[in-house]
Amino acid sequence: MSSKSILVICRSAPYHSSAARDALDIALSGAVFELPISLLLLDDAVLQLLPNQHSSAIGAKSVNAMLGALPMYDIDKIYTSLGSLETHGLALADLDPSPIALDADELKTFIARHDVVLTL
Amino acid sequence: MIFTLVVHSAPYQSSSAASALRFACAVLAAGHDIHRIFFYRDGVHNASALASPPRDEQNLPAAWQALAEEHDLDLVVCIAAAVRRGVLNEEEARRYEKPAANLAEGFELSGLGQLVEASIKSDRVITFGGAR
Numbered sequence: 001m002s003s004k005s006i007l008v009i010c011r012s013a014p015y016h017s018s019a020a021r022d023a024l025d026i027a028l029s030g031a032v033f034e035l036p037i038s039l040l041l042l043d044d045a046v047l048q049l050l051p052n053q054h055s056s057a058i059g060a061k062s063v064n065a066m067l068g069a070l071p072m073y074d075i076d077k078i079y080t081s082l083g084s085l086e087t088h089g090l091a092l093a094d095l096d097p098s099p100i101a102l103d104a105d106e107l108k109t110f111i112a113r114h115d116v117v118l119t120l
Numbered sequence: 121m122i123f124t125l126v127v128h129s130a131p132y133q134s135s136s137a138a139s140a141l142r143f144a145c146a147v148l149a150a151g152h153d154i155h156r157i158f159f160y161r162d163g164v165h166n167a168s169a170l171a172s173p174p175r176d177e178q179n180l181p182a183a184w185q186a187l188a189e190e191h192d193l194d195l196v197v198c199i200a201a202a203v204r205r206g207v208l209n210e211e212e213a214r215r216y217e218k219p220a221a222n223l224a225e226g227f228e229l230s231g232l233g234q235l236v237e238a239s240i241k242s243d244r245v246i247t248f249g250g251a252r
Binding site: 003019025029030035115 | 245
């Protein structure tokens with residue numbers, strides 16, 4: 001079976017919908033197939049990277065903690081855009097795990113270089 | 121060209137599932153192949169045998185079934201997403217001790233691995249009703 005790179009793009013805040021967890025589940029399934037997986041968190045999804053989420057207060061599992069566990073599945077890099085950071089007034093230093101921030105041009109080439117793009 | 125469709129939305133409230141159905145018809149009419157249609161998230165409701173829209177409205181689960189039968193399509197429903205939302209086959213209904221099963225004939229419950237496998241095998245993977 002030939003190897004294809006998969007890009008998972010999520011645009012939702014961590015507890016707005018099931019999108020954050022559903023995106024992670026796709027990424028982990030791809031990792032099981034040992035495919036190169038990239039996770040791109042745009043717009044409100046950049047909020048998934050804020051540490052110290054006390055999600056148990058709303059009866060949810062911490063999306064941030066799950067993102068932190070991705071290196072165990074060989075998903076080492078998480079990506080976002082400079083625009084997403086700017087929208088929410090965030091700096092890279094605010095985020096853990098720390099993403100790679102792409103500008104608008106880099107975003108285009110980054111998306112284009114993947115074989116499969118799955119959006120949530 | 122080989123296509124895979126991913127459906128994230130339930131029938132009716134959003135137009136995404138109906139768009140996916142029309143897209144599938146168009147893909148087949150143009151002579152392409154569909155490797156798989158994968159129902160994920162609220163899209164699992166497309167596989168409910170209990171959907172009962174008025175007779176003069178489109179019945180999406182029935183339309184998927186008819187299309188699948190005509191073209192021998194693989195309709196796969198994410199098992200984790202489905203069981204969470206109460207779309208169960210006989211086996212899962214027994215496992216969770218539920219009084220009934222409601223997975224429509226022609227649909228199959230399976231894992232997300234089926235989406236990844238389909239992504240590898242297909243030339244194009246098209247998502248309907250994703251970004252939310």
